[in-house]
Amino acid sequence: MPLALRFEHVSFSYGAGPPVLRDVDLEVERGEFIAIAGPNGGGKTTLVRLAVGLAEPTQGNVDVFTRRIAYLPQRAQAGIDAPLTVRELVTAGRASHARLLGPLASADREAVREAIERVGLRPQADRRLAALSGGQQQRAFIAKALAADPQLLVLDEPTTGVDVEAQDAIAGLLQHLRDELGMTVLYVSHEFGAVEQFVERLILVRGGIVFDGPPADLPGVWHDPSHLHA
Amino acid sequence: MLDLEFMRLAFGAGIVVGVLAPAVGFFLVQRRLSLVGDGIGHVAFAGVALGYLLDLPLVLTALAVSVVGGLSIEWIRARRRTAGDQALALVFYTGIAGGVVLVSAAGALNVNLFQFLFGSILTVTRGDLAVIAALGACALALIALLYRPLVAVVVDEEGARVAGLPVALLNSLTVALAAVTIALSMRIVGILLIAALMVLPVIAASRIAWSLRSTILLAMGIGLGSVLTGITVAYYANLPPGATTVLVSAATVLVAETWSTLRG
Numbered sequence: 001m002p003l004a005l006r007f008e009h010v011s012f013s014y015g016a017g018p019p020v021l022r023d024v025d026l027e028v029e030r031g032e033f034i035a036i037a038g039p040n041g042g043g044k045t046t047l048v049r050l051a052v053g054l055a056e057p058t059q060g061n062v063d064v065f066t067r068r069i070a071y072l073p074q075r076a077q078a079g080i081d082a083p084l085t086v087r088e089l090v091t092a093g094r095a096s097h098a099r100l101l102g103p104l105a106s107a108d109r110e111a112v113r114e115a116i117e118r119v120g121l122r123p124q125a126d127r128r129l130a131a132l133s134g135g136q137q138q139r140a141f142i143a144k145a146l147a148a149d150p151q152l153l154v155l156d157e158p159t160t161g162v163d164v165e166a167q168d169a170i171a172g173l174l175q176h177l178r179d180e181l182g183m184t185v186l187y188v189s190h191e192f193g194a195v196e197q198f199v200e201r202l203i204l205v206r207g208g209i210v211f212d213g214p215p216a217d218l219p220g221v222w223h224d225p226s227h228l229h230a
Numbered sequence: 231m232l233d234l235e236f237m238r239l240a241f242g243a244g245i246v247v248g249v250l251a252p253a254v255g256f257f258l259v260q261r262r263l264s265l266v267g268d269g270i271g272h273v274a275f276a277g278v279a280l281g282y283l284l285d286l287p288l289v290l291t292a293l294a295v296s297v298v299g300g301l302s303i304e305w306i307r308a309r310r311r312t313a314g315d316q317a318l319a320l321v322f323y324t325g326i327a328g329g330v331v332l333v334s335a336a337g338a339l340n341v342n343l344f345q346f347l348f349g350s351i352l353t354v355t356r357g358d359l360a361v362i363a364a365l366g367a368c369a370l371a372l373i374a375l376l377y378r379p380l381v382a383v384v385v386d387e388e389g390a391r392v393a394g395l396p397v398a399l400l401n402s403l404t405v406a407l408a409a410v411t412i413a414l415s416m417r418i419v420g421i422l423l424i425a426a427l428m429v430l431p432v433i434a435a436s437r438i439a440w441s442l443r444s445t446i447l448l449a450m451g452i453g454l455g456s457v458l459t460g461i462t463v464a465y466y467a468n469l470p471p472g473a474t475t476v477l478v479s480a481a482t483v484l485v486a487e488t489w490s491t492l493r494g
Contacts, residue, residue: 082445095382096393
């Protein structure tokens with residue numbers, strides 16, 4: 001299977017501070033669904049920000065071999081005061097895929113409609129985002145990412161701040177998307193228990209990669225909650 | 231009132247400015263850059279002063295210097311080595327101080343600078359109106375053509391960057407459009423007050439709108455209504471038109487806020 005992403009001896013520090021990540025080597029094949037777990041402050045978000053090009057490695061190389069990338073940041077929210085509908089949010093996700101000038105083509109409008117349907121928000125499509133529940137808002141942001149028809153989808157703690165029911169719904173949705181669309185997915189979670197049931201590969205990050213393999217092979221010691229604190 | 235040519239010219243320029251200022255201001259407000267207009271306004275003053283010094287058309291020198299000043303603010307802000315408010319302060323004060331020095335060097339300290347700082351409907355010429363209409367139409371057409379990518383950037387700048395949109399170019403374009411708007415509006419509202427017309431109608435619209443698209447369209451309507459009402463009231467009450475327009479615009483914010491609170 002061709003590669004989607006490769007890290008070679010990657011280290012990263014913020015300014016003159018201590019390294020957040022040290023000597024990371026990582027290869028991700030196209031179509032893989034990978035959970036990235038680890039303690040808070042362990043470097044998970046930094047790892048994915050390097051992957052999507054929002055940060056530059058202090059040392060080493062990051063190579064991305066896919067063209068269309070979508071990134072859902074932690075606690076995603078629209079950074080604006082004006083009212084924003086679900087459809088407008090999802091259309092914003094299509095901007096990079098559609099032609100730059102002029103109104104949206106009919107194929108792009110159809111892609112936006114499909115993305116909204118995939119996350120089950122068709123009845124709420126023209127409602128204001130702020131009027132929806134936390135779980136529905138998160139699904140709207142996932143639809144925004146899907147509207148770009150991404151080859152690589154990066155989700156940073158997409159279930160943070162939503163209730164358990166919504167967490168299950170989002171997990172089920174991602175499982176379905178993986179099976180149906182076959183895109184490469186990096187799913188960040190600070191708790192691997194939440195994701196290990198639906199991924200084949202788990203990467204545990206704590207200043208570097210301390211485990212990389214099937215969740216079933218994770219040493220028992222890592223299931224100890226004390227290891228969740230860096 | 232419309233029998234007088236200077237009023238017809240003022241209304242013509244006011245219509246363009248009233249629609250254009252909130253359309254550009256919408257993107258600044260959503261990016262939390264409401265005060266950028268103020269900063270560029272101060273730089274525009276240096277442009278007016280340069281026009282006096284070089285004996286060139288003041289709208290054109292204000293336009294050129296505003297665009298350079300606006301792009302400088304965006305460049306400093308984007309490098310993130312200087313906080314956004316510090317970048318603004320640097321350009322803000324350099325602009326106004328530079329303007330005073332240049333006006334002094336041109337021996338024009340005795341001219342009525344108030345007409346540029348706070349607007350004067352008596353100063354709009356046919357030539358001004360032609361420039362304002364042509365550049366205003368181009369700016370509005372550009373916003374209409376680039377509406378979707380501009381919205382994508384204000385909704386989620388990092389997401390747009392990851393997706394490969396030319397974010398730096400779109401942000402620079404927004405600031406350049408703000409500079410053009412300020413240079414075009416200095417005759418009507420004045421360079422110290424135009425930023426208000428870029429921001430206040432957007433704030434009012436966002437309180438009563440139901441979507442992004444309705445926010446920008448309502449803001450343009452409120453801006454147009456504010457300018458037309460402001461010029462009319464100013465004419466009959468013998469008040470300064472720029473300040474009257476801004477006060478009308480501020481009143482719409484109060485009305486929209488009250489309506490939004492009562493609606494719940």
